[in-house]
Amino acid sequence: MTTMTPPTGRVRNSAAPARDWRSYATCRETDPELFFAIGPHSAREIAQAKRVCVGCPVRSACLEWALDTGQNHGVWGGLDEAERRQIARNPFSHRAVALANQEFIEEQLAAKVSLRQIAAELGIGHAAVRHAVAEFRANREGVEEVQAA
Ligand code: SF4
Known part of the structure; x- marks a missing residue:
C-alpha cells in the first residue's frame, strides 16, 4: 500500500516513491x-x-x-x-478556489501578472478569477464606505 x-x-x-511531488x-x-x-x-x-x-x-x-x-x-x-x-x-467550484486565494490573487495582480496566468496557477478558469477580483473590490469599497460613515 x-x-x-x-x-x-x-x-x-x-513506501513513498523517491521523486514524487x-x-x-x-x-x-x-x-x-x-x-x-x-x-x-x-x-x-x-x-x-x-x-x-x-x-x-x-x-x-x-x-x-x-x-x-x-x-x-x-x-x-x-x-x-x-x-x-x-x-x-x-x-468543483472555481469560485470557491478563487475566493479562497484572495491574498495570492491580489499579490499577483500587484506584480502585474495577468488574470489568465493567475488562473492557470490556481488551476481554474480565468472568468472565476475575474469575478472574484470584482468581488474583492466591491467588498473593499463596502468596508471603506462603512469606515467613512
Ligand atoms: S503548497 Fe505549501 S504546504 Fe504544500 S508543498 Fe508547497 S509549500 Fe509545502
Missing part, C-alpha cells in the same frame, strides 16, 4: 511548526506559511492531497483548514 506523504516530513512513509516542495526547508500555527500569533504565522506556498511548484498536488486525505489542520496547498472546508463542500 502506498500512502502519500506530505512534503515537510510531517508524516513519514518509507513532495520532492519539489518549497516547504521542505521550512519549519513545519509554521504550517500548524496555534496561539496568539497564529494568524500571522498562517499568512507566512501561505506566502511559502505561493511560489511552490507542487501547490496543486499538495492541495489535492490534503483534500483527498481530509487534512483538518494546518496549511496545505496555500490554504488553511477553513478555506479547504469551503472547497471540500463544493470541490
Whole structure:
C-alpha cells in the first residue's frame, strides 16, 4: 500500500516513491511548526506559511492531497483548514478556489501578472478569477464606505 506523504516530513512513509511531488516542495526547508500555527500569533504565522506556498511548484498536488486525505489542520496547498472546508463542500467550484486565494490573487495582480496566468496557477478558469477580483473590490469599497460613515 502506498500512502502519500506530505512534503515537510510531517508524516513519514518509507513506501513513498523517491521523486514524487513532495520532492519539489518549497516547504521542505521550512519549519513545519509554521504550517500548524496555534496561539496568539497564529494568524500571522498562517499568512507566512501561505506566502511559502505561493511560489511552490507542487501547490496543486499538495492541495489535492490534503483534500483527498481530509487534512483538518494546518496549511496545505496555500490554504488553511477553513478555506479547504469551503472547497471540500463544493470541490468543483472555481469560485470557491478563487475566493479562497484572495491574498495570492491580489499579490499577483500587484506584480502585474495577468488574470489568465493567475488562473492557470490556481488551476481554474480565468472568468472565476475575474469575478472574484470584482468581488474583492466591491467588498473593499463596502468596508471603506462603512469606515467613512
Ligand atoms: S503548497 Fe505549501 S504546504 Fe504544500 S508543498 Fe508547497 S509549500 Fe509545502
